[in-house]
Amino acid sequence: MKKFKTLFIALMVLVTAAIATFALVGCDKGNYLTVATNAEFSPFEYYEGDKIVGFDMEYIDAIAKQMGYDGAKIEHMDFDSVIPSVQSGQYDVAIAGLTVDDERKEKVDFSNTYFNASQTIIYKGETLNYTTEEELWNFLKGKKIGVAKGFSGDLMIDEALAEGGILAASGATTTKFKTGGLAVQELVNGKIDVVVIDNAPAQEFAKKFADKGVKASKVAMGDEKYAIAVKKGNNEMLNKINEAMKALEENGKFAEITAKYFG
Numbered sequence: 001m002k003k004f005k006t007l008f009i010a011l012m013v014l015v016t017a018a019i020a021t022f023a024l025v026g027c028d029k030g031n032y033l034t035v036a037t038n039a040e041f042s043p044f045e046y047y048e049g050d051k052i053v054g055f056d057m058e059y060i061d062a063i064a065k066q067m068g069y070d071g072a073k074i075e076h077m078d079f080d081s082v083i084p085s086v087q088s089g090q091y092d093v094a095i096a097g098l099t100v101d102d103e104r105k106e107k108v109d110f111s112n113t114y115f116n117a118s119q120t121i122i123y124k125g126e127t128l129n130y131t132t133e134e135e136l137w138n139f140l141k142g143k144k145i146g147v148a149k150g151f152s153g154d155l156m157i158d159e160a161l162a163e164g165g166i167l168a169a170s171g172a173t174t175t176k177f178k179t180g181g182l183a184v185q186e187l188v189n190g191k192i193d194v195v196v197i198d199n200a201p202a203q204e205f206a207k208k209f210a211d212k213g214v215k216a217s218k219v220a221m222g223d224e225k226y227a228i229a230v231k232k233g234n235n236e237m238l239n240k241i242n243e244a245m246k247a248l249e250e251n252g253k254f255a256e257i258t259a260k261y262f263g
Contacts, residue, residue: 032073033064036091039076040179042204043261044097052076055261056095059114060228062253066244078178079150083107086229092237094229097198099152101224109234110227111241114254118220119153120202122184122195124213133221141170143193146183149176152224153196180205188212196221200262 037052039045045054052074064072077085079096086094086108099117100110121136130136137160147154157174160167175192177183183195184205197205199220206216230237248254 031070033060033067033069033071033093034091035060035064035072035074036082036085036094037074037076037096038079038082040079040181041097041198041201043200045095047076055257056097058257058260059248059254060093060095062248062257063228063241063244066247067240079148083229086231089231092230093241097201097226098229099224100227101152101155104229107232108229109232109238110229111238112245113225113227114245115226117152117224117226118199119156119196119222119224120199120217120219121221122187122197122202122205122214122216123193124187124215127215128217130217130219133219136217136219136221137166140167140172140194140196143172144191145172145174146186146192146195147174147176148180148183148197149178151180152198152222156222157196184209184214188214 037045037056039047039052039054041054043054044056045052047053057072057074060074061072064070075091082094082096082098083104084107085091094108097115097117098104098110100113104110121139128135128139130139140160145157147157154174154176157167159165161172161174162168175183175186177186180195180197180201183192183197186192187195188209195202195205199216199218202216203218206214208214228241230241245254
């Protein structure tokens, strides 16, 4: 009897815990905008201790509150999983320095754009006083190029290396890394010659690894725009996000967040 009583109490504890967990998840789902990101893209999203911070993170939290949520509930994942997580409906939105392009537009819908971006190079050695995009492309010929898999730099270099591309038959090769940080680490280790990545993170990496001789050009390669991804066909969510973005621009909050991260 004592054994049965103990088992009964244990089962009740588990049932109570399960109910509490369900209630908590339900509450979070109801009060928070769920957000997928890849927190390896400073200054847009990165870890500070165990907290995900950055321009995108602060911006999406402000958008969520403007929409009437308590805030944004953010989860880090591999970059390749960010778009699929929104496609499946697991998360309400994704924000991760996502460039709007035709391939992604087939999978998700995008909000109004909020940031103009470009690619550039990270390298080691003497300062390259280049002033034009053409000079950067010429520099890449014959080089071992590192990119973050799935990022815009990856897609740009793939296109450049393809038949008829600007780097085709130039002797240039590409190595794809899980993150930009891993690519830069291999640059530091001398395993590759250069990294191609978005301009803002490039400047952050150059600061972080300055003592290793790492530098980043400020010359822009290409022209792209970032936006927030939502599940395809979810027009209600899309319209609310666009309305919130407009409100934050009008009340000065977007300018405030921009100034905090980019001066």
